[in-house]
Amino acid sequence: MNTRTDGSAVRIGVLAPLTPPGWVQAGQHLLAGAELAAREVNDAGGIGGRPLELLVRDTAADPEKAAAAVDELARLGVAALAGEYHSVVARAAAARADALGLPFLCSSAVLDALTDEPAERVARLAPAQSHSWRIYADFLLGAGHSRIAVAAAPSAYWASGTRILREHLAPRGGAVVELDMSAPVCDELAGSHATALLLLVGHPEPAVPIVRSVRRDPRLAGIMMGAPAGQPEFAAWEAALGGDGAAIPFLRYLPERLGPLGARVAAALRERLPEPPSFVAFEGYDTIAVLAEALRSGPIPSWPDVAVEGTRGTIRFSRTPGISVWQWAWPPVQVVDRDPARPDRLRVLHTG
Template sequence: MRDVNDAGGVGGKPLELEVRDTAADPQRAAAAVDELAHLGVAALAGEYHSVVARTAAARADALRLPYLCSSAVLDALTDEPTDRVARLCPAQSHGWRIYADFLRDAGHSRIAVATQPSVYWASGTRLLRNHLAQHGGTVIELDMRELTPTAICDALADHRATALLLLVGHPEPAVPIVRSVRRDQRLTDILIGAPAGQPEFAEWEELLGDLGTAVPFLRYLPHRLTPVGVRVEKSLRERLAQAPSFVAFEGYDTIAVLADVLRTYGTDRARIAEAWPRVAVDGTRGRIEFSRAPGIGVWQWTWPPVQVVDRDPAKPGRFRILHAD
């Protein structure tokens, strides 16, 4: 916001940001969209949780409010195709196929998933199972409603799984599961993975330390940031007193895209929605343009860079790039 307004704002006026916390609650998200629409905002932005983003997208679409989703990857962001919603982060089917290929290339064919009830986790399990099955792989579901972290260890040993994926919430029950598996002598060779990105959080390192290293996850960053990204990374590092996560770059790119659209097409909601296919913005991670991707009902950046990374056992605060698309 500071960068946009230092550059003259929008039409000579400062860009204003109204922030509402959904607290990962779909009902609060719907109420927030209603409130913001009533306030007369030009567009809606944000949301990290896929299930909550679906509610926000549906409500925004019903109110004819353009919505730029920054961080929620669920393919079916809306039930029906819409021209009002656009998305910066990759669709789950795109990123998780890359993750499945990483597992296969690493020699894993018996994959266990610790999972909880959720549209997002169910979608991820289905994507992994379908993609790995094409190459002879097997996905074994372990329902965390029925199993304790200790029982997870027994199940992994019984099924002879070579990898365990955490399709569960953070920090509970993800952190207790990691502790149990890491300390079980039968499972010293098992890979723990977290495609949804839980190890990105600073809290992951604080709670797990060395136990939380070597857990591959998806991150949406390029091998090298663009010149814009280099400048933003430096500024964010100074403000946060730590390296920014990939979600921070998604947030910056979201505001940069909206500011460009507002400068070019004005603040009329219908004109903003019509502008999505004409966006061309140099963001922190590459040039952002939206198109229609097969099976995706919203305007989609195809595609942001995708990496599989983990925390380095030699230095948990450092990330290692294991695979890049």
């Protein structure tokens, strides 16, 4: 047990996309949750009598910037790393942290291969992409969609998502059609014979113009659009698209009903954020709560020994087949959309 009471802070480095081209709202929500948890840890006496201090670094969705931040934070003597939203960026941070022997609890990135080799000191709160995107594929099949078109930007993350969907749908009679992104999307989609289009692209560009063009094309009136990566979760989506952004299902990692801790944290987050807290804010809170508890037992978290009551359930880590890091298996998964009658309200369509 760490019992030092000399007042020196226990430092945790926090990585988040806080400037473009990073998804800034996601970074702001992640940081709001992390800062709330840190304040509560300090209000309760810190870690072994020492205050907890967060050193925040902006990754701007840049893997090289994230790796450089890991090096800097290691030189500053952080006890652990936390955060990051973008999967490709988190992968770069995880590789560098693992090489340095620095504990890293990834908050939100879902790419299965977060590290190339099994990593002892890297753990993850968010569900692996293969887990949550299969749930999304089951939702599509249940909704009557078996021929799925994808508009995918070049990225290891989007390529992985496309592969997961194809491998899950094919044995169940489904198919994935990849659209040529160099051609007009609506023309490609009209000729694809697909009944659903998945937006595997960045927000706001090119997601917003694609949605607008599909909504206005009479050939595509029956097409359902989806965004498994969660682009419609944040208020900026509604602000940009209004009613056009409704009825576009996405993945969210929250339970059907929050327990007492989750409800209390939700209320506190509403005071810190200009819009309702997203699941990313809860991931940020849980990340710091878990690290604080783990560091109370020693300088190096023992992930298999961690058991922390988080905002969305009891958090434990295990080795999961196909996943190279210690994984919480699994957070709750929902498929949600914005209600066409009230785009500011979310509807739960499916749970897994």
